[in-house]
Amino acid sequence: MKLLIVEDESKTGDYLRQGLMEAGFAVDLARTGLDGHHLAMTGSHELIVLDVMLPDIDGWHIVKALRDAGNRVPVLFLTARDCVEDRVKGLELGADDYLIKPFAFSELLARVRTLLRRGSAPVLADRLQVADLALDLLRRRATRSGKRINLTQKEFALLELLVRRQGEVLPRSLIASLVWDMNFDSDTNVIDVAIRRLRAKIDDDFEPKLIYTVRGMGYTLEAPGVG
């Protein structure tokens, strides 16, 4: 999995590269728009993380050049301007997703994974299983060690998200957005409470524990010995 990062701010670029490499990706880093344009047009990347504000040629040009050349590589753009027009423009030009600076790295990682997954065929299963936890997606039921666990609808949706993306650290904002459709930060610890309640039902009476808190990042569900 090779990614391209186009970012002129040197510290940001370095940390993005380090973070993504440590998450298991191969990374090319371009520090100017021209380099980025060249690498994007010639290299074979699975995904491009593109800063919009570049000193020489801006990110929009690169996206447009790619799309004009028929290149469908997913593009995640980074913008410092929290502007509706900016987002709309980017998405219209063919970018696939956006993040507003400042963003959390865990958020970036989650979105990169989502975009990469998009290309592959979705898993059309009616059952999900992690260790002894089983989810019946049709009847919206969860069992652990064969024991039925009563979950509310939202709790089930939350658990399904964690299971589907097991091993990935999911930031709180992403969970709020995917489960409750709340696309903004609130000052509250709503997600922590929801996870705590889910844990009480899933993990408290069972071993091994499946849901983990990744401090400063978010939550992840993992079967022991797998990750």
Added chain:
Amino acid sequence: MSAERTPRRPASLALRVTVFIGIATTLIFLVFGWIVERSIEHHFAEQDADELRVVVAAIRHALLEGPSERDEASLQKRLAGAVSGHHGVFFSVADASGKQVYASPGPDLSEISKLAPVSHVDANALFVWQDQQKTYRGAVVRIEFDGHVVPYTVIVAAAMDFHLHYLMSFQRTLWLATLLASFAAILAAWLAVYQGHSPLRGLSSKIRGISSDRLHLRLASNQVPIELAELVESFNAMLQRIEDGFRRLSNFSADIAHELRTPVTNLTTQTQVVLSKARSIEEYREILYSNLEEYERMAKMIGDMLFLAQTDNLLLKPERSSVDLVAEVQALFDYFEAWAEERGVSLRLDGSAPALQGDRLMLRRALSNLLSNAIRHTTPGQSVTISLASENNLVRIRVENPGSDIPPEHLSRLFDRFYRVDPSRQRKGDGAGLGLSIVKSIIDAHEGRIVAMCVNGRAVFEIALPQVEDSTD
């Protein structure tokens, strides 16, 4: 091109008033002069007519007194004597056959002999003509005697040059007077306008003295003429708004500086302390986590401030679509349910409202901020109520919760940025103090209104949003 578009400056007030008064005075004097002239002219005509009547009576007398048989010589003598003492009066007498019996020396009266004879002299029916550069006024009078078979026709005329001379000099005087009066009136008007504007100049120089550091100054509305009082009051009101905005802005900057300085100081100190000696990996990790939390808080604050700056500058316009408020509130209840339950707070929805045209994301954010604020300030065992209602194209959303009384002086300032009812409650738990400001800016962007009230120990936030018609664009 731009010069073409610039609208011309309207004419100066002094010019307008002066021109208007000048025209009005001149017209008034002209009309007045015309009336006076007419009346004098008429008076002269009457005078002449009187004179001619007297003359006609004398002639009639002379003709009457005569012996029954003709004696031309004595008749002529009598006629000549009849008008003695009347200067500038001329006449001729003709008998029925048209033969001239007598003609006084003077102008040729045959000019008007063709006129139809009248029975007596009427001032309005006098004929005016010129002969040898002199002007005369005259009439043809038929004189009939009872029992006399042959009537005489008398032509009488009076010279009117001295009248005309008088009129002409009168006209000249009148014109001169009109001119002088108009000039005087214009001058007076201009002086009055200039003088009348002196309070304006006074105001202007006072206004000029109000600099940004002296915005507290106000103009005294009782020290200006009544016409300017309203202007002064509106100006003062504007000044008040500017001062408020200015103060809020400088407070905002100070608050931003303060809000950012505190975490940055913490971070710096913490990092320096940690770096001052070698520590275990665990300790380093701990400090990084602690830093991370601080960074996230700052990032959120920056995001909120950006949002506010954009709504302030009208950069963020609501993308209107149909919003089902009941569904929105239900979704928010879903979201906050677990958290509220943990705090022992229950959530209730009352009433309903028709779908509204608005930006779903923005409205959701506003309601979410209000709801989390309400839940946070509710004592366990109580409930937060959201009530929806609609009336007259207005949708009302009330978010209320029982809780501690909010002192009235805080109510209006709740929506100010970084404003906290309790200044000691900095930072912890309450976010950066921008939540309610964001609510207000979102409601403002939707052209709605929001008020905070305190009713019987219940904190109430009431939003009124206009029901915008579904636009097709």
